[in-house]
Amino acid sequence: MATRRSTRNWSQKSLQPNDFAPISKKLPGSSDYTPPYQSRISLFPSSLGLSTKSTGLSKRDLMLLLKKQRLLKISTPEALRSLDSHLNHTLLATLVFAQSEAGTAFCISSTGVLITCSHCVSEDPSELEENRIKWLLFASGRAVQAKCIAYDHIRDLALLRIISAEQEPTSTSSNISNNHQNPSSSFPFLPIASTSPKKNTQMVCIGHPGDEDLETSKSGVKTNYDVIHVSYGRYRGIAEGADVQDNSEIGALMHDCWTYWGHSGAPLCMRKDGSVVGMHSSWDDETGMRRGVAWEAIVEFLREHGDPHVIHGVDGGTVGSRETPILLE
Known part of the structure; x- marks a missing residue:
């Protein structure tokens, strides 16, 4: 059987379970992972004001971020019109990595907790520390910076927390300066289903x-x-x-x-x-x-790496229902 991972670097040698230890871990420094409802997010006024210095991105990657943002602002409204209205949140809570061919993620908490494949964050666990910070774009085009807080290359899962975000257009410039650290910034998110799906769902x-x-x-x-x-x-x-x-x-x-x-x-x-x-x-x-x-x-993975006070009902069959999402605010 031949495997293809859905990123550009699919030809890289597959990692073996014993290549790195521990297999699943919270990252060094992840003690700064406060529960999602307590996370404080730095806001910046506009992606047009971003620079290579402020983002840490190369000029090429910054231009790619801005290009993807422009295209999303054109294509997402069209995609929403083609979706059934009850599925709009599935699109709005999805993010794309700003880097070239880097993958997809989605938000699972209104406070900015994201989940994706571990190989989208770092193909090689030994290079994880230098790849912890990522720039992503919501489907709306809103730019965010996120930090990897948990990584499991066996399950192929990674958890990220948004640490800075573009100010939403409805906010005024005075709000930006007076509320640079905004604990109530809200993001569209997806609930985790309460049970696994049946075949042919x-x-x-x-x-x-x-x-x-x-x-x-x-x-x-x-x-x-x-x-x-x-x-x-x-x-x-x-x-x-x-x-x-x-x-x-x-x-x-x-x-x-x-x-x-x-x-x-x-x-x-x-x-x-x-x-x-x-x-x-x-x-x-x-x-x-x-x-x-x-x-x-x-x-x-979420039970192991999410805050124990905000993961609810794992054994009771109510995990991530629309009424009780897996990460509660």
Whole structure:
């Protein structure tokens, strides 16, 4: 079986469980991870005022961030018009990494907690520390800076917390200066489903397809895909013999929503209510089956790495319902 992770660096040697220890960990310095309802987020007025010095991005990466932002502000309103209204939040809570071909993430708390594939943060756990800070864009185009606070390369999951965010257009400049550290900044988020899906459940996937065609022998050929793409499909179950807690080689979950390089970290949501039942991560290029991280792995990861006071009902079957999201405010 051949594995393809849905990022540009799919050809890198797959990591083995014993290559690094510990397998799953909160990062050094993650003691600064305050519960989401206490997080303080620095606000900045506009992405147009960002510089290589203020962001730490190269000139090329900064220009790419601004380009993606412009394109999102054009394409997202069109995508929303094509979605059923009860699924609007699935799009609005999805983020794209600002770097080239870097993947997708989604928000799971209105206070700015994000989840994605670990290989979107750092392909190599030994290089994790230098890759902890990331710039991302919500589907609306709102720019945020996030810090990785938990990383598990066996489950292929990472948790990030937004530490700074672009001021929303409705706020005034005086609010920016007087409320630079804003504890109440709110973000669109997705609830985690209360149970794992049944086979053939209809799903929607929101992801960030790369702009370079990696299926042709010519280099530099563009795909012309939108920055963010909505696709539909079905949950096809767990691969035979797979361990749902081990996605280091290939995701245990199977689905048939359309994806491309850059979709890693994309939410897989129930089409009936938009709740999260998995995350796209990879595919099997021998069968064409898309693969992902199963609901069970996401819930267990959040139980291990979320604040114990805000993870609610894990054993009671009410995890992440719309009424009681897995990360409570």
